[in-house]
Amino acid sequence: MDNTIDYIVDWLKSYANQAGSDGFVIGISGGIDSAVTSTLCARTGLKVIALNLPIRQAETEYLRAEEHIQYLKNKFSNITALEINLSHVFSEFENALPSEVRDNKLGMANSRARLRMTSLYSVAQANNCLVVGTGNKVEDFGIGFFTKYGDGGVDLSPIADLKKSEVWEIGRVLGVSQSIIEAKPTDGLWGDDRNDEDQIGATYPELEWAMDFKGDESSLSIREREVLVIYRDFNRINQHKMKAIPVCIIPRG
Secondary structure (H helix, E strand, C coil), X not given: CHHHHHHHHHXXXXXHHHCCCCEEEEECCCCHHHHHHHHHHHCXXXXXXXXXXXXXXXXHHHHHHHHHHHHHHHHCCCEEEEECCXXXXXXXXXXXXXXXXXXXXXXXXXXXXXXXXXXXXXXXHHCCEEEECCCCHHHHHHHCCCCCCCCCCCCECCCCCCCHHHHHHHXXXXXXXXXXXXXCCCCCCCCCCCCHHHHHCCCHHHHHHHHHCCCCHHHCCHHHHHHHHHHHHHHHHCHHHHCCCCCCCXXXX
């Protein structure tokens, strides 16, 4: 994994230099993806602004994010940390909406991600930095498990060609804390203890298997067939996230 780590760090540094950027802004969630991505960014030596953006956050997630930010500050001299508590802003936004919109739980969960995206870009533009995405390959190109124009709204995606298992492996090499490595993956958008597996119905290792599966389905176990259905359903309904925005091309006579 050392070669992969070096390659990503060089890629980040090259992209920032070509863009005329001073560095990176990244949201720290307390999960493995943002922990690995932020550490890779820190290794470039460029400015890194790590943001903790709680919105009625579960305490365990908040504390893991704070733990990782402290790890970054102790290990790297190019880290700046900011906490912007968005709970009050989100409440004001929520109260301004009609009740039928406010009562749509998924819509409001996704609004949390979009509010965070707005905050990341505000900080990034004020500091001539790029917003770094933290999505992995299974989320970004397999099941589309991200919020459109939320955590999907980024300038560059350094780990989007890595499967979750590879992200975990890199995290161990980088020295990411065991509490983050062992934490069940969660999008942190609901204010409770539900995790990704609860929402998806399959684990990341199962989804990685389904993403690569090209064999004879008749030989599969009942669970393997269930996982394939889950994977294919998510992949189908979330194509609008994974493809370029369709443009109506006007015929010119």
